Amino acid sequence: MTTDGMQKAPTKRSELQMARSMCWHCQSEITGEYFCEQCVKVQPLSKEMDYFTCLGLPRLLNIDLAALEAKFYDLSRAFHPDFYQRKTASEQDISLGNSAMLNTAYRTLKDPVLRAEYLLRLEAGSAKDIRTSPPADLFEEILTLQEDLEAFRAASDQAPAAVASLRTKLAADRELLEQRQRDMEARLLELFSRWDALHDRRPQAAPATPHSQQDKEAVLKEMRELLSNRTYLRNIVNDLIATTA
Amino acid sequence: MTRIVGIDLGTTNSLIAYMDGQTPRVITGRAGRGMVPSVVAMTDNGLIVGDAAKEHLVRNPERTIYSVKRFMGKNLEDVAEELRYFPYSLKEQGGVIRIQVGDKTYSPPQISAMILKELKRRAEEHLGEDITKAVITVPAYFNDSQRQATKDAGLIAGLDVLRILNEPTAASLAYGLQEKTQGTIAVYDLGGGTFDISILKLKDGIFEVLATNGNTHLGGDDFDRTVVDLLLGEIRGQHGLTLEPYPDQMQALRLEAERAKIRLSDEHKTTVVIELPEGHGTFRREITRDQLEALTMGLVDQTLGPCRQALKDAGLQPAQIDEVVLVGGSTRMPLVRRRVQELFGKVPHSELNPDEVVALGAAVQADILSGGTQDMLLLDVTPLSLGIETMGGVVSPLIRRNTTIPASAKEMFTTYVDGQTSVDIHILQGERELARDNRSLARFQLKVPPLPAGVPRIEVMFLIDANGILHVTAKDVRTGQTQSIEVKPSYGLSDDEVERMIGESFAFAAEDLKARQLIEARTEAEAIRKATEKALRLGGHLIDAEETAAIQTALEALDTARAGDDHRGIRARIADVEKTTHHLAEILMDTSLQEALQNKKFSELT
Ligand SMILES: Nc1ncnc2c1ncn2[C@@H]1O[C@H](COP(=O)(O)OP(=O)(O)O)[C@@H](O)[C@H]1O
Numbered sequence: 001m002t003t004d005g006m007q008k009a010p011t012k013r014s015e016l017q018m019a020r021s022m023c024w025h026c027q028s029e030i031t032g033e034y035f036c037e038q039c040v041k042v043q044p045l046s047k048e049m050d051y052f053t054c055l056g057l058p059r060l061l062n063i064d065l066a067a068l069e070a071k072f073y074d075l076s077r078a079f080h081p082d083f084y085q086r087k088t089a090s091e092q093d094i095s096l097g098n099s100a101m102l103n104t105a106y107r108t109l110k111d112p113v114l115r116a117e118y119l120l121r122l123e124a125g126s127a128k129d130i131r132t133s134p135p136a137d138l139f140e141e142i143l144t145l146q147e148d149l150e151a152f153r154a155a156s157d158q159a160p161a162a163v164a165s166l167r168t169k170l171a172a173d174r175e176l177l178e179q180r181q182r183d184m185e186a187r188l189l190e191l192f193s194r195w196d197a198l199h200d201r202r203p204q205a206a207p208a209t210p211h212s213q214q215d216k217e218a219v220l221k222e223m224r225e226l227l228s229n230r231t232y233l234r235n236i237v238n239d240l241i242a243t244t245a
Numbered sequence: 246m247t248r249i250v251g252i253d254l255g256t257t258n259s260l261i262a263y264m265d266g267q268t269p270r271v272i273t274g275r276a277g278r279g280m281v282p283s284v285v286a287m288t289d290n291g292l293i294v295g296d297a298a299k300e301h302l303v304r305n306p307e308r309t310i311y312s313v314k315r316f317m318g319k320n321l322e323d324v325a326e327e328l329r330y331f332p333y334s335l336k337e338q339g340g341v342i343r344i345q346v347g348d349k350t351y352s353p354p355q356i357s358a359m360i361l362k363e364l365k366r367r368a369e370e371h372l373g374e375d376i377t378k379a380v381i382t383v384p385a386y387f388n389d390s391q392r393q394a395t396k397d398a399g400l401i402a403g404l405d406v407l408r409i410l411n412e413p414t415a416a417s418l419a420y421g422l423q424e425k426t427q428g429t430i431a432v433y434d435l436g437g438g439t440f441d442i443s444i445l446k447l448k449d450g451i452f453e454v455l456a457t458n459g460n461t462h463l464g465g466d467d468f469d470r471t472v473v474d475l476l477l478g479e480i481r482g483q484h485g486l487t488l489e490p491y492p493d494q495m496q497a498l499r500l501e502a503e504r505a506k507i508r509l510s511d512e513h514k515t516t517v518v519i520e521l522p523e524g525h526g527t528f529r530r531e532i533t534r535d536q537l538e539a540l541t542m543g544l545v546d547q548t549l550g551p552c553r554q555a556l557k558d559a560g561l562q563p564a565q566i567d568e569v570v571l572v573g574g575s576t577r578m579p580l581v582r583r584r585v586q587e588l589f590g591k592v593p594h595s596e597l598n599p600d601e602v603v604a605l606g607a608a609v610q611a612d613i614l615s616g617g618t619q620d621m622l623l624l625d626v627t628p629l630s631l632g633i634e635t636m637g638g639v640v641s642p643l644i645r646r647n648t649t650i651p652a653s654a655k656e657m658f659t660t661y662v663d664g665q666t667s668v669d670i671h672i673l674q675g676e677r678e679l680a681r682d683n684r685s686l687a688r689f690q691l692k693v694p695p696l697p698a699g700v701p702r703i704e705v706m707f708l709i710d711a712n713g714i715l716h717v718t719a720k721d722v723r724t725g726q727t728q729s730i731e732v733k734p735s736y737g738l739s740d741d742e743v744e745r746m747i748g749e750s751f752a753f754a755a756e757d758l759k760a761r762q763l764i765e766a767r768t769e770a771e772a773i774r775k776a777t778e779k780a781l782r783l784g785g786h787l788i789d790a791e792e793t794a795a796i797q798t799a800l801e802a803l804d805t806a807r808a809g810d811d812h813r814g815i816r817a818r819i820a821d822v823e824k825t826t827h828h829l830a831e832i833l834m835d836t837s838l839q840e841a842l843q844n845k846k847f848s849e850l851t
């Protein structure tokens with residue numbers, strides 16, 4: 001473990017943000033994507049840049065994973081610290097920061113659930129409220145399961161026959177919940193496509209109508225519900241697996 | 246461009262390699278062996294490392310250090326249950342293990358530095374240039390403290406460690422370079438003290454690690470101990486003799502157990518023979534491979550859990566692994582091969598020498614860093630989750646295991662009490678829920694301006710670099726001011742201590758050099774004496790009595806010098822002998838003996 005005194009930081013953040021269009025090294029205007037065309041120095045990714053932009057993608061939810069990977073590999077070759085070993089300390093710092101950001105961006109977008117959660121955060125800002133109450137339409141199933149689990153925990157030192165029958169019951173509960181999980185995932189993918197269809201009407205193409213804005217918000221809302229239900233369900237299933245293991 | 250070498254600093258054996266054009270090569274010593282046993286003997290004549298030190302294991306058990314890698318980045322409590330196997334004495338100071346030899350103590354990084362220096366010297370001799378930069382490999386499952394300790398060892402040895410590289414990934418680089426494979430591979434690395442499994446995707450020159458797992462306290466040493474314990478029990482039963490109090494006996498037993506284990510990789514049965522002390526005669530016992538497998542089965546099976554976990558983390562089924570690569574000496578055990586084959590459902594690869602492949606990969610990585618190879622890139626991961634302790638001793642994870650590095654996470658901190666001026670932060674590594682079940686990496690105090698509760702906003706950035714080593718920085722969001730953080734590592738040497746050890750290492754260097762020069766001069770004196778005697782036997786009749794007498798006198802003077810400890814004196818007498826025998830050598834060259842002598846230098850005639 002090492003700690004760096006912050007005095008080591010080569011450039012102040014505020015300066016970087018201001019100078020995004022200007023090379024931090026030679027001050028010439030930047031026309032290249034990640035490197036200054038004048039002095040060929042690597043440029044820091046803006047801290048405000050979102051992960052879609054970072055990986056050169058529109059804000060859509062259906063992603064071609066092979067293309068995403070190819071882009072990630074390309075950018076890794078551009079930013080990875082291995083290729084900055086002989087460069088200046090400032091360039092090494094930029095390489096480290098850019099690589100760390102790229103890695104986070106890739107990890108987030110690669111996984112559909114993380115991707116959707118990230119999009120919700122981007123679109124809704126911090127207004128995202130995580131609900132912890134059980135999903136309404138699963139109320140019945142969850143109640144039954146909770147009772148079965150109680151009974152199972154209490155019965156663990158009772159007659160084997162009783163335990164076995166409870167076990168069968170829990171297995172059936174699990175099967176049911178897992179089916180619900182699959183349903184949710186299917187629905188999530190539907191929402192992905194709906195979002196993409198709505199979002200493709202980019203402002204440049206056609207200005208967002210109040211109507212399309214409403215549709216988008218409805219999609220986001222349902223997606224948020226779905227994701228928190230999914231998390232809730234997953235925790236319950238994990239608990240079930242741990243108890244019966 | 247200074248050359249960067251690749252070093253495999255192993256529990257049992259260490260190697261150094263470099264890139265010779267497009268080919269990585271292990272540097273061999275005089276005896277043609279690439280492996281340097283990771284053994285350090287502190288003898289009266291100075292420090293000895295490697296093969297020669299191995300001979301001191303039995304002769305000088307309290308002063309001969311082996312398997313020191315097991316102690317890197319550890320405290321005494323971590324290794325409590327294996328202490329009884331070590332003949333040398335261990336203590337703890339400032340959370341770091343110290344090895345006591347006579348009245349001196351050494352930290353594990355200092356001992357490792359002695360091994361590194363031997364490797365460095367070997368490379369300097371072979372390449373004829375100063376070596377100052379290196380890539381050093383560590384087990385993928387090494388935590389932050391263990392990595393840092395390895396870096397410290399490099400510093401103490403006078404090496405700029407440009408990269409701490411994971412051993413299985415290094416192996417994959419060497420393997421990928423050779424086989425030009427694309428697809429998913431699993432690298433199973435079982436050495437003397439550690440076990441790693443890494444799952445990688447190879448595509449267009451990118452080596453992306455998908456998941457890694459392991460056990461930094463499981464390897465061939467542990468197999469040996471099962472045999473040692475068996476033998477100890479039987480010797481006690483049959484002879485009423487307890488060997489534990491005899492460190493030399495225990496070492497002899499350990500080495501014999503290891504040799505038997507190694508033989509049983511090729512044979513189905515073997516006999517261990519042990520000379521017992523105090524007139525108890527000789528203990529003999531036949532061991533079969535089946536017996537060894539029964540003893541070690543449990544340990545070998547302990548490697549399977551991490552393999553399954555790594556597969557799960559990579560989101561893969563065993564059948565989706567295209568190739569399995571074996572690394573490390575212990576993968577020569579038939580039981581290990583069988584188990585790996587059963588798990589992955591395919592015959593594992595072992596075309597590349599499992600002893601050398603890690604060092605070769607380190608040389609490839611060194612070449613990448615020095616701007617040579619540009620078409621290969623390794624994207625590695627952090628093996629363990631990183632988090633901070635929150636209310637109630639629970640860990641809040643910041644960076645999950647198997648996250649591609651470099652990786653960073655930001656966390657905002659504030660105060661709970663009006664006017665509070667600091668916040669304590671405890672950083673941990675591990676997969677458990679509670680702080681106390683994880684590895685404590687460090688604690689530090691964040692300085693906060695005195696303000697009402699909840700108003701200060703300090704952003705702390707945790708960054709794991711490409712070496713898998715953590716860096717922490719903090720910024721006051723309100724003022725934009727940055728602050729330097731004093732982190733006290735829980736199990737590591739402080740910067741001051743490392744600094745002091747570097748200094749000591751240079752002081753020792755002078756002493757060590759003297760010891761080495763003396764040993765080398767004596768060896769050379771011995772060689773020239775033998776050569777001269779042979780020349781006298783062959784051609785003594787061709788020179789006159791006066792000349793013969795002069796040679797004899799020179800030889801006697803050489804013997805006297807050799808008994809002393811002044812290497813310059815010995816060198817001077819060697820030169821004298823060469824001068825007085827010059828004529829004889831010429832005559833021998835000119836005679837019919839010429840052919841037999843070929844073109845060898847006189848001093849090589851032994
Ligand atoms: N033929 C063999 N059969 C079984 N074990 C072996 C064989 N050869 C070496 N080993 C064991 O391998 C270990 C050393 O492996 P190595 O890869 O050099 O270790 P490390 O990387 O930890 O230094 C030792 O425990 C040694 O006993």
Ligand SMILES: [Mg+2]
Pocket residue numbers: 253255256412436437573603
């Ligand atoms: Mg090894």
